[in-house]
Amino acid sequence: MKISFAWSFLSFVGLFGLPPASGQAILSVPFICEWANTAGGCPSGNWAHSANCGPTSVLMVADAYNNSLPIAQQVNLADDWLYANYGTTYGNPLANNYLGYGTNTTELAALADGEFSLSNVVAFSGWTVSQLQQELANGYPVVVYVYARMEIASHDAHYMVLLGMDSENVYVDDPGLQFGGQRSATDTTPGRAYPINQFSAAWAAHGNSGVSIHPNQAGGFVTVSAALDGGAWPSSGISPVSYSITGPTGPVAGAGLVPVETVANLPPGTYTLTFTSGGPTNSALSDILPCATPLINASCTATLTAGQNLLFTLQFAGNLPTAGFTMSGLSPPPVTVTKNNGSTLTVYTSPGGTASVTFDGSTRSTATSGASITGWQWMVNGSAVATVPTFTQSLSASASTGQSITYQIILVVTDSNGAQSQPAQGTVVVSNCIFVCEIQ
Amino acid sequence: MIAVNTPTPVTLAVQIAGSSLIPNGVNLLRLGAVGTQPTIIGQPQGNGSTTYTIQTTFNETSTGQIQLQVSAAFQGQLRRITSPITGVIVGSALNSTSSKFTVIYPPTLYLMGTPAPGVFFLDSSPGGVVIGGGAPPLGSSEATSGFAVTISAAPYSVSGSFDINQYLSTNYPDSAADAGAITSISIGGQPGYEYEFQNEEGGGKPIAVVYYDGYVYELDYASTNNIPGFSDQEGLSAFNTVLQNFTFNQ
Numbered sequence: 001m002k003i004s005f006a007w008s009f010l011s012f013v014g015l016f017g018l019p020p021a022s023g024q025a026i027l028s029v030p031f032i033c034e035w036a037n038t039a040g041g042c043p044s045g046n047w048a049h050s051a052n053c054g055p056t057s058v059l060m061v062a063d064a065y066n067n068s069l070p071i072a073q074q075v076n077l078a079d080d081w082l083y084a085n086y087g088t089t090y091g092n093p094l095a096n097n098y099l100g101y102g103t104n105t106t107e108l109a110a111l112a113d114g115e116f117s118l119s120n121v122v123a124f125s126g127w128t129v130s131q132l133q134q135e136l137a138n139g140y141p142v143v144v145y146v147y148a149r150m151e152i153a154s155h156d157a158h159y160m161v162l163l164g165m166d167s168e169n170v171y172v173d174d175p176g177l178q179f180g181g182q183r184s185a186t187d188t189t190p191g192r193a194y195p196i197n198q199f200s201a202a203w204a205a206h207g208n209s210g211v212s213i214h215p216n217q218a219g220g221f222v223t224v225s226a227a228l229d230g231g232a233w234p235s236s237g238i239s240p241v242s243y244s245i246t247g248p249t250g251p252v253a254g255a256g257l258v259p260v261e262t263v264a265n266l267p268p269g270t271y272t273l274t275f276t277s278g279g280p281t282n283s284a285l286s287d288i289l290p291c292a293t294p295l296i297n298a299s300c301t302a303t304l305t306a307g308q309n310l311l312f313t314l315q316f317a318g319n320l321p322t323a324g325f326t327m328s329g330l331s332p333p334p335v336t337v338t339k340n341n342g343s344t345l346t347v348y349t350s351p352g353g354t355a356s357v358t359f360d361g362s363t364r365s366t367a368t369s370g371a372s373i374t375g376w377q378w379m380v381n382g383s384a385v386a387t388v389p390t391f392t393q394s395l396s397a398s399a400s401t402g403q404s405i406t407y408q409i410i411l412v413v414t415d416s417n418g419a420q421s422q423p424a425q426g427t428v429v430v431s432n433c434i435f436v437c438e439i440q
Numbered sequence: 441m442i443a444v445n446t447p448t449p450v451t452l453a454v455q456i457a458g459s460s461l462i463p464n465g466v467n468l469l470r471l472g473a474v475g476t477q478p479t480i481i482g483q484p485q486g487n488g489s490t491t492y493t494i495q496t497t498f499n500e501t502s503t504g505q506i507q508l509q510v511s512a513a514f515q516g517q518l519r520r521i522t523s524p525i526t527g528v529i530v531g532s533a534l535n536s537t538s539s540k541f542t543v544i545y546p547p548t549l550y551l552m553g554t555p556a557p558g559v560f561f562l563d564s565s566p567g568g569v570v571i572g573g574g575a576p577p578l579g580s581s582e583a584t585s586g587f588a589v590t591i592s593a594a595p596y597s598v599s600g601s602f603d604i605n606q607y608l609s610t611n612y613p614d615s616a617a618d619a620g621a622i623t624s625i626s627i628g629g630q631p632g633y634e635y636e637f638q639n640e641e642g643g644g645k646p647i648a649v650v651y652y653d654g655y656v657y658e659l660d661y662a663s664t665n666n667i668p669g670f671s672d673q674e675g676l677s678a679f680n681t682v683l684q685n686f687t688f689n690q
Contacts, residue, residue, distance in 0.1 A: 043639060047638075047641065047643060047644075049666045050573075050666065051664075051666040053573030053641055089584075091667070095668050096667070096668045101575070102574050102575035102584065102666070104574065104575040105577075106578070148640065148642035149614075149640070152556050152559050152590075153658055153660050154590070155571055155662040156572035156573075156641060157570050157571060157575075158572050158574065159573055177641075178640065183614055192614060201556050204556075
């Protein structure tokens with residue numbers, strides 16, 4: 001119950017991601033404009049004189065972590081806290097109607113800790129874009145020190161909340177704009193986009209600095225993403241993929257959206273993602289990272305460490321080879337019976353004897369155009385038995401009359417491009433009945 | 441305004457009425473510090489009317505203001521009559537060969553360098569001014585109160601004539617809708633525009649734009665007007681001075 005509550009609530013105000021055009025996630029934080037605490041509030045208050053972008057950015061991140069909506073009074077409280085703790089450099093808020101005096105990153109980091117009790121915070125400088133991307137991938141929005149309108153020429157030192165990033169744009173929520181991350185009250189765009197080069201220049205002019213704030217939680221994040229042939233999928237928009245996740249306290253989430261969906265505030269422990277359906281057309285689920293391949297049962301179990309992000313990646317492969325085979329063995333009077341994969345072949349022998357069954361993958365396995373099948377991996381009841389297209393296996397019968405033994409056969413083929421097929425499965429039943437035998 | 445360390449010819453004209461004015465009795469004086477004697481620069485010459493002119497070349501070694509006064513001798517008066525004091529501001533020149541412009545900025549501004557290619561900060565404090573929601577780190581020489589004029593030049597392609605509305609919607613899609621009235625002005629002899637963005641941090645301050653020879657030039661004013669007691673009067677004067685002394689390199 002606790003987990004499902006967190007899930008539904010986060011979809012309301014928290015770190016529920018939506019993908020931009022390139023398929024990366026955009027986090028979200030609850031918005032409040034930095035002059036909300038002035039007469040008129042948002043959006044028509046004293047925008048022309050407010051310098052509260054720093055404390056308001058911290059407030060937005062803090063309230064995202066605290067699952068609450070920011071209110072104007074919190075901006076005042078942040079200003080009061082700054083004055084109480086940095087009185088020599090931060091002016092008296094009462095003296096200028098709580099318009100703020102400007103803040104540096106050290107003050108903002110202290111504010112996050114002292115006012116909002118978020119102790120896992122650091123004022124940074126000299127960071128790289130990769131470090132920002134890692135923060136975002138872990139589900140942490142970042143307070144970045146840039147310029148108003150993301151333009152150095154504004155000469156207006158400014159803080160925004162970085163929500164997402166792809167190869168073309170960054171996506172921010174901006175307390176210095178009347179609608180923050182959107183362009184109007186009805187705009188549902190997830191984050192205001194600026195070209196990444198423009199952001200990089202504005203960020204670099206302030207020493208690539210900002211404030212990294214992580215939530216106070218013993219648990220961590222579980223993130224699900226998807227990829228097709230090694231690239232992010234989908235390339236645009238969002239696509240539903242059905243899967244389930246179970247953790248130490250039970251089910252976490254049902255059907256989800258990919259490429260990225262983040263579930264926060266989860267306790268550490270073992271989590272299992274099981275894929276159900278969906279994915280790119282003309283493809284198959286090949287792996288679920290971080291688990292090893294080959295994928296057999298469409299699930300992956302991994303451990304979430306406290307405060308970390310456990311990333312499951314549904315790896316889909318297109319242009320796959322197809323595995324298939326035939327199974328041939330003797331049945332009375334005797335006659336040779338052949339069955340295809342996906343069905344059951346029943347063969348007969350005396351109690352305690354062995355039945356010879358020939359498996360042939362050469363006629364039913366296919367490579368895609370321009371490729372050929374180069375690898376054969378046969379397994380019987382989970383044990384590798386052969387790496388050739390065709391082979392004959394002796395399968396034992398039970399020594400007890402009337403009892404049958406069932407064998408599960410799996411073939412996975414690999415093509416000359418290195419692509420691996422989905423497993424083809426078949427069943428062989430070795431019967432030892434003497435008097436009456438049903439030929440299937 | 442003239443530029444420091446640059447020999448600059450200046451023509452001064454003065455209107456002097458009165459038939460008792462003694463010919464060759466008009467002097468142009470340069471005033472010095474309080475208590476010091478003024479220096480006679482030269483004698484403005486009349487042209488038959490009441491206008492007396494003189495051209496002189498200043499080559500100042502420091503920024504500031506040259507204070508000038510005209511004195512005239514009249515028949516029947518023992519003491520020379522002096523005009524009101526007028527000043528010639530000595531500013532600094534910023535000549536960007538790459539961005540193809542020159543501007544003379546007043547002594548109330550200091551060139552901070554280029555935070556990005558084609559962007560020039562002119563701040564009211566020699567250590568720079570932090571404006572907006574940021575604040576300098578402890579120990580920084582940057583001021584927390586003041587103003588700045590930023591000049592930026594960026595390549596810009598136009599088909600036909602420059603369209604300010606198109607420029608705004610292309611470059612500031614989020615702010616363009618909030619731009620206030622756009623005023624036509626002249627910048628460097630070219631048609632330019634002045635406007636203010638609204639409803640955003642940094643808004644409410646003038647921005648001037650002019651297109652010339654494949655570049656768009658922006659001149660942005662910014663100030664710490666969130667600080668109680670701060671007045672924009674001096675800063676806006678500096679901004680307008682920069683606008684008036686902005687020229688394009690040929």
